[in-house]
Amino acid sequence: MAKQFSGFEPEHECFVAEQHIFFVATAAPEGRVNLSPKGMDSLRVLGPNRLVWLNLTGSGNETAAHLRESPRMTVMWCSFTRRPLILRAYGAATAIHRDTPGWAELYAHFPDEIGARQIFDMTVDLVQTSCGYAVPFMDFREPRETLHNWAEKAGPDAIATYWAERNAVSIDGKPTGIPADLPVS
Template sequence: MATSYNNISPELTDFIHRQHIYFVATAPHDGHVNLSPKGMDSLRVIAPNRIIWLNLTGSGNETAAHVLENGRMTLMWCATEGKPLILRAYGTARTVHPGEAGFAELAVHLPDTPGARQIFDLVVEKVQTSCGYAVPYMDFREDRTQLVSWASKQGPERMKNYQQTKNRVSIDGLPTGLPE
């Protein structure tokens, strides 16, 4: 039932941009596989083989550590309303932090969100769809506001201190590449 493509078609781009949640999977060569749910208005398909997404400050920074080590990333979307579909985009990513070369050019595609920690820039090498027949129907109510509210209250200095304390090393002890 799975079908593979070399790029993201306009129809698949529309599907991606309609979804309220997506999942990011990465893994180091040795250590724990990471799978993170993401939401809010944080992702854009900017070319048939390129996706960017904004990562906000949180309790960990596993994705950044894995991307720094090997670049491998998979994104996945599941239709929870309408026609069933699962979509995966496989590729190689790089991390771009605020203040680094290229950040401003990528950031114009995304909302200015408090707590922005980095943008991941994924070059998509393969896209695969599958049926999604076992994915349940779910109704979207609204985005949660707690993370943005928390980040807004921190201010730049407290946010930087939090990131330096909580986000510089992965759970496997790998560096995340977060600037000092």
């Protein structure tokens, strides 16, 4: 059954490192709740009460918009192999943009990605495990390289244009805080 912890325990960190996918949920006080699957090598646990994840260019930018109004965030991992387990981290997060102090320090934790858009820095106040008995078994085949390949082919100028046209506001019309003239490198 569910157990609660004040932060990540070493076994939780090992579990997180083994997962190929995680899910992020945020919500502003008004508007839609966002739940997004994330992959690639884009998440790091930096201590018992801190995690960061690299947000790559995508079709939306809901998380950044939501955090401008409410810092609440939940991150979830679930095992599709071996023992059934669901792990959730609850807390508050901030968006670190390329032009924000601290970007370079946090970005150094990740592989270089041309489409890196923000880093979300989360202070974790609760970690919860639950059984995951109903989560199906699934096999991991390989990472999907489509996003990386798209960003490499598009190049910095096209990505900057994409951010300005598709990532500056949420689906509810809320600003995401991504600077329109931010250089992509």
